Amino acid sequence: MSLKKASVFSLVLLLILVVSGCDRRVYASLEGDQISLDSYRGSWLLINYWAVWCKPCVEEIPELNHLNQVEDKRIAVLGVNYDSLEPEQLLVQAKKLNIKFPILLEDPAEYLGIARPQVLPATIMVSPEGEVAKVLIGPQTVETIRTFIEKSDQIR
Secondary structure, eight states: OOHHHHHHHHHHHHHHHHHHTTTSOEEEBTTSOEEEGGGGTTSEEEEEEEOTTOHHHHHHHHHHHHHHHHSTTSEEEEEEETTOOOHHHHHHHHHHTTOOSOEESSOOHHHHTSOOOSSSSEEEEEOTTSOEEEEEESOOOHHHHHHHHHHHHHHO
């Protein structure tokens, strides 16, 4: 194979690899991690939109912390700041609210095929199969999330 053909072949192969990886969106987190939403397959993923000025958001954060820490990989929680703050501001607010779950620096709504929520708090429920099952509006509790999951698991 000539050098020119090898170069074209390498370029085509690289493009195929790049395009095939596009459906596996990776998001940077405030904590410095790279988070692939696909890595949560097999668990319920809750993507919660919050803001420091939203009183119901502030009230539900301890519930979401509990779900993320106690549910033994059955439930994972990711946060998205509604105001799209810069990381420095976001860190201050996350500490103020004692958020213990990862916070994405970008909004995954488009990747999930849904519109960005227009009211807060909003929690996107992503099934273990990776599909958006529902967008819950209003403050959630451990009990409301568990009830939703139990009903959904019975249907599936």
